[in-house]
Amino acid sequence: MNFGWSEAQLELKKKAKDFALKHLNSEVSQKEQTNSFPLEEWQKCAEFGVLGWPFPKEYGGAGYEMSTSILMLEGLGFGSEDNGLPFSLNSQLWSTQMAINAFGTEEQKQKYLKPLIAGKIGAFGITEEDSGSDTYSLKMCAERVDGGYVLNGEKHYITLAPICDIAVVFATTNPKLGKWGITAFIVDRSCDGFTVSEVREKVGMRTTPMGNLYFKDCFVSESNRLGKEGAGLSLFSSAMESERGYIFASQVGRMEKQLEKAVEYANSRKSFGKTIGTFQSISNRIANMRLRLETCKMHLYKVAYLDDHDLPLMKEAAMAKLYISEAFVESSMDFIRIFGAKGVVTEFEIERDLRDGLGGLIYSGTSDIQRNIIAKLEGLL
Template identity: 40%
Template sequence: MEFGWSAEQADRYDRTLRAVTEAFGPDARTPGSADLREDWAALGGLGLLGLCVPGEYGGSGLGALDTARQVEAFGRGCPDTGLVFAASAHLFACTVPIRDFAEEKLKERLLPGLCSGELIAGNAMTEAEAGSDVSRLAVTAREVPGGYLLNGEKSFVSNGPAADVYVTYATTDPDAGHLGVTGFVVERNAPGLTASQPFEKMGLLTCQGGTVRFEDCFVPEEQVLGFPGGGGAVFQHSMGWERACLFAGYLGLLDRLIDRCVEFARERRQFGQRIGNFQAVANRVVEMKLRLESARLLLYRACWEMDQDRMSPLSIGLSKLAVSEGAVASALDAIAVFGGRGYQREHGIEAFLRDTVPSTIFSGTSDIQRLLIAKEMGL
């Protein structure tokens, strides 16, 4: 069993970490201060929007594990976690299903722009009364000559207000359950598509979220993902990539957070000594490290299995649950380590909590992950 990285993989991580830190680190910009289009162009230039896309379409052609390692470097070097999430949602929830299920002409037309940063993709799946259950979508798609007419509204669309391209799912056969759902690629300029203004959110501020409404929105049949009725499988495939690789960004965030806590515990003095000497402080930082390394191993295993064509819902569910729950717990511990400074915005520690709490909600809530894990265990 090999736990090390090759020299090439280690060098790729180091180069990405340096490049991201230079472009997006705290000395380069204030989170949320740059124009999203400028950020997207920079991300495309660094290759972060096409990590797992084949080279002929403008990507790097990496497997799941190498992709996750790059996203981890992205999350460590970029303090704007909203941007890390936005780019990862673009890649895993949208670009991956286009890569794997779109017709060749559509791939050739869209993938280069999605990889370069010319195009922003939005993930339009969740509805007001349907999130994790893909068999109960209220958005419908009625077949007409040459394509489909979509009607209904999607909520919580990641990148929705800014997107040029949407990957969405709609009910084409209401009597067929999850076999009656179809995936579509819809472009922003399609007649009948309306995107809302961005929501006000607790965290992940750079990732704009909003609603997308379809009113007799025509989608050509060549923009169906896979085949009619196969949308459930398309969505679950993209969710496998998202739940594994996207959360590597949170591993990078936790590396950053632990570094901050160690530095502070070494420098901050109380009662004539460094607070890192106090067991209550040291134990919290140790628990943070334990959560990180445990989650990291689970995530690496899930991605390795994907590279072996053995995508495991059990491994992916365990990984997503460990990373997201561990991130929130560690953010709370960091606030306790920093004390009053942890509650003040000027020190930036409270932002870790605001950005980690959503990780237990999107891509399937923690309770949904536990349900999936229980089913895989035969319960």
């Protein structure tokens, strides 16, 4: 791996950071407190090209290599005080869009991928009420009929579900085949029988809408099947590698911003006649924040390197998801402790990072599931 970045790459990261600082920080606390999705900022991000950075130019993308895209998303996370918006962007990039780009027909890419890159909103639905970590025990079914399929079932806890324009969803077309009978579909919000829930309130990431998708006798044409019938397992596994590997790219940028703020505060705040940064309890926390940040970067960059060179990355993606999600929570705790009372009072916008980080231990595969994946790939039965 080359640990250096070119001047061009660093300039792109700076542009992403400057864009976020200038355009993405309007009334963040108010939106967070009211569970309001920042649609105007989302559209600005689309116009800036965020949703197209790693995708081919023929679909409206920029065609950047993965490592460059990740670096830019890191810059976006540094500049944005709202963790929810970058998370929403990453969620759509690495699940919905990546699945369509990798498995979609040319017609599907023109019809769905291009509008998503331009700012349409897409959800990725596999989780059900009784199938979370046990993903392939899903109950939603797709019955083959003339010209297509009829979908019946529900998807729960889906990012962007309440506001999505389209959804990539998974259903079983042959229950007898178990996970080998799962098929993916692209469903337009306008389809009869497709409805969504209201926004479900959660502990953090409140500007990222989460909700349910409902399908009742929803007809989907055969042209909207994504990949071959029964190929849902392969499609989901591929999309999850991308999502696990990169969904926290912007949180790595946020960790860098935390560190910058912590150092500035530790050098200005005085206690017992000294700046608090001179006390070992504070300096050790800042040292740990730096160590976590640099380790997170190494995990993130390695996944991107493997991706850019078409090398296997399942284990590395699981390690990146596991480590970065847990490191963000730990650094957010240190961030609060360094700021003391200000850290727990909402008006100072310090405690929000911890709340936003907690969900990362669960979504895109829990920390326990990531450890299971890593252990299995190490040869444990």
